[in-house]
Amino acid sequence: MLRISKLTDYGTVILVHLTRQARLCPASDVAADTGIALPTVQKLLKTLGKSGLIESARGAEGGYRLSKAPHDISAADILDALEGPLAITECSGDDSSCEHESNCSAGGAWQQINTAIRKALLDVSLAEMRNPSNEFPLVYRVLGEAGVQQQNEASELITGISKDNP
Amino acid sequence: MLRISKLTDYGTVILVHLTRQARLCPASDVAADTGIALPTVQKLLKTLGKSGLIESARGAEGGYRLSKAPHDISAADILDALEGPLAITECSGDDSSCEHESNCSAGGAWQQINTAIRKALLDVSLAEMRNPSNEFPLVYRVLGEAGVQQQNEASELITGISKDNP
DNA sequence: GTATATTGGACTAAAATAGTCCTATATTAA
DNA sequence: TTAATATAGGACTATTTTAGTCCAATATAC
Numbered sequence: 501m502l503r504i505s506k507l508t509d510y511g512t513v514i515l516v517h518l519t520r521q522a523r524l525c526p527a528s529d530v531a532a533d534t535g536i537a538l539p540t541v542q543k544l545l546k547t548l549g550k551s552g553l554i555e556s557a558r559g560a561e562g563g564y565r566l567s568k569a570p571h572d573i574s575a576a577d578i579l580d581a582l583e584g585p586l587a588i589t590e591c592s593g594d595d596s597s598c599e600h601e602s603n604c605s606a607g608g609a610w611q612q613i614n615t616a617i618r619k620a621l622l623d624v625s626l627a628e629m630r631n632p633s634n635e636f637p638l639v640y641r642v643l644g645e646a647g648v649q650q651q652n653e654a655s656e657l658i659t660g661i662s663k664d665n666p
Numbered sequence: 667m668l669r670i671s672k673l674t675d676y677g678t679v680i681l682v683h684l685t686r687q688a689r690l691c692p693a694s695d696v697a698a699d700t701g702i703a704l705p706t707v708q709k710l711l712k713t714l715g716k717s718g719l720i721e722s723a724r725g726a727e728g729g730y731r732l733s734k735a736p737h738d739i740s741a742a743d744i745l746d747a748l749e750g751p752l753a754i755t756e757c758s759g760d761d762s763s764c765e766h767e768s769n770c771s772a773g774g775a776w777q778q779i780n781t782a783i784r785k786a787l788l789d790v791s792l793a794e795m796r797n798p799s800n801e802f803p804l805v806y807r808v809l810g811e812a813g814v815q816q817q818n819e820a821s822e823l824i825t826g827i828s829k830d831n832p
Numbered sequence: 833g834t835a836t837a838t839t840g841g842a843c844t845a846a847a848a849t850a851g852t853c854c855t856a857t858a859t860t861a862a
Numbered sequence: 863t864t865a866a867t868a869t870a871g872g873a874c875t876a877t878t879t880t881a882g883t884c885c886a887a888t889a890t891a892c
Binding site for chain 1: 879880881882883884888889890891892
């Protein structure tokens with residue numbers, strides 16, 4: 501249902517990789533080590549750099565590294581960096597002129613949900629993502645029932661919420 | 667960052683509308699009352715019908731109504747119905763052959779987050795979404811920082827998490 | 833100076849989303 | 863039985879987003 505994009509998932513893999521590197525790590529190394537295509541890695545590293553999650557050095561011996569400790573980077577940070585601050589509502593902008601406004605009272609609840617989700621995202625750090633006990637394969641669509649089930653079967657690790665509403 | 671689709675938002679508006687209708691409500695009425703284009707309303711009502719959230723009657727005097735009490739319909743139900751069970755991971759499928767698997771250890775954390783989010787979604791019912799104290803305009807991208815800020819400014823209702831990571 | 837890297841942005845291709853429309857079927861009421 | 867009203871199902875197009883690639887410019891180390 502809700503989903504993270506493939507690039508965000510790749511980005512997470514890259515960040516996790518960087519938590520394991522002591523020194524500056526060029527994009528080519530990251531690509532080689534993660535198996536993600538170099539152009540894609542370059543693009544992601546640039547994006548992550550702009551958001552301040554990683555820092556870079558140009559030139560020979562240059563590369564990228566985390567700009568703060570893995571423990572201080574949350575899942576929310578990663579999503580903000582890679583999925584952009586594009587959470588703008590169509591009708592909450594400056595020149596808002598939503599023709600549904602008078603009939604609409606559903607938006608508020610999504611705010612409530614938003615807050616809860618944000619909390620969950622702030623609660624998970626990159627350090628936890630690195631945890632080797634999690635042996636899941638690359639996941640880029642995680643937030644749905646089918647995915648949970650499939651991965652339960654695959655890994656038998658999730659103590660997931662069984663979602664069957666009467 | 668994470669976002670719900672426009673159609674999901676519309677669908678929520680429609681469901682909220684139906685909570686206020688005692689009798690069968692034809693698509694044309696829903697469209698007229700919500701301001702959403704009729705073809706779109708028809709499409710959404712069909713989808714919601716298939717998922718079992720609403721029930722329908724054909725023919726003259728026919729229409730749609732909720733199939734259970736608003737209190738028994740959760741946000742998770744709505745998302746499952748409208749965004750589909752498309753939460754399938756690229757590399758957790760049957761013929762999984764993810765070339766990153768050996769290098770990837772980031773997937774597990776998303777599961778953790780998934781569980782937390784799912785909890786949040788199960789916790790909000792359609793009855794709460796209907797609450798008239800929520801006077802937000804139609805929202806179809808809610809789960810990001812910018813959106814929260816904008817809507818804070820607009821409504822001053824959210825006691826949101828101020829998200830500034832050091 | 834040369835090789836190594838990042839930076840920034842343009843660009844294309846692919847996929848998901850949004851929106852529309854048509855035909856078939858069921859129901860009610862006159 | 864006919865006419866009017868509605869949903870059911872699906873095909874279809876257009877738009878937008880996402881994914882992925884590439885190039886020229888700039889900075890650094892040796």
